[in-house]
Amino acid sequence: MSGKDDYYNRSKQQGYRARSAYKLKQLDEETDLLDPGDTVVDLGAAPGGWLQVAAEAVGEGGTVVGVDLQRIEEFGDHDIETLRGDMTEERTRHYLREAVGEGGADVVASDMAPNMTGEYNLDHARSVHLARQAFDTAEELLASGGDFVVKVFQGEDLDPFRDDVAASFQYVRTVSPPASRDASSEVYLVAKGYTESPVAEGDRVEVTIEEEGDEGDGIAYVDGYTLFVDGDVGETLTVEVTDVKPRFGFAERVDGGGSDSPA
Known part of the structure; x- marks a missing residue:
């Protein structure tokens, strides 16, 4: 042609x-x-x-x-x-x-x-x-x-x-x-x-759970970024980030990390 x-x-x-x-x-x-x-x-x-x-x-x-x-x-x-x-x-x-x-x-x-x-x-x-x-x-x-x-x-x-x-x-x-x-x-x-997340999959960070989510999981924040974590409000613990999305992510607790806040 x-x-x-x-x-x-x-x-x-x-x-x-x-x-x-x-x-x-x-x-x-x-x-x-x-x-x-x-x-x-x-x-x-x-x-x-x-x-x-x-x-x-x-x-x-x-x-x-x-x-x-x-x-x-x-x-x-x-x-x-x-x-x-x-x-x-x-x-x-x-x-x-x-x-x-x-x-x-x-x-x-x-x-x-x-x-x-x-x-x-x-x-x-x-x-x-x-x-x-x-x-x-x-x-x-x-x-x-x-x-x-x-x-x-x-x-x-x-x-x-x-x-x-x-x-x-x-x-x-x-x-x-x-x-x-x-x-x-x-x-x-x-x-x-x-994804503007300050964390990446595999990162380990210490967080404090500040709120309870609709599904009963804990919500923590890292530089304003939301992480869903299995834990109770007020608990401070070390977590490993498992999944990162644009506005929120998921993390799992690391055994032996962090500590409970005073009652």
Whole structure:
């Protein structure tokens, strides 16, 4: 098809600025990324195909912000805010934070790819570097429970990067949308449920049970983060964190740790 595949032709017919718009559509269909009213940030957004898809999904009650080193032409049919700048610079991040607002972003997305050299290992390493920059930005912008999607080329550095992302989310999936070209080594990591917990699974901490939960279990707090623990109100004990979710976690008492408070 003279190098112009079906997704390219479809994008022209349906008014999307890039064939990559269908990748985000497919990622959304498979992983439920975008909801009405969401705040979405697209990193490396030019020419704007992902911004168009995001704006359609979040509707009038949502917010869509795109940033890129290149100028992004304005959208006449969608309310989309665009910033021109380097997302690794504090000045750009400041404007991003202002655009997102105090509530934080529900989704941070990145379809960035490096300038290709043709040397596979180098291109892979550069893609992981870009993905890590996007991850750093996502951690700064995401609200608790938010989602992150990022493109990265397959290679030896992919698994360590995925592990780092997984440590901050409830779970991570690796997805290859049908719109990716057959010859491409790209995959997308879709991380769901950003966790702002001050503790991680396996951590041992001393807590005091301050309240009783609806199910009769104890509630303790670590830097404002809720932990459900089997114990009585007023009891101080050492616990091991067993499960971490965006807004609360679970922990089990460690034998021999802590002490009962005075009656």
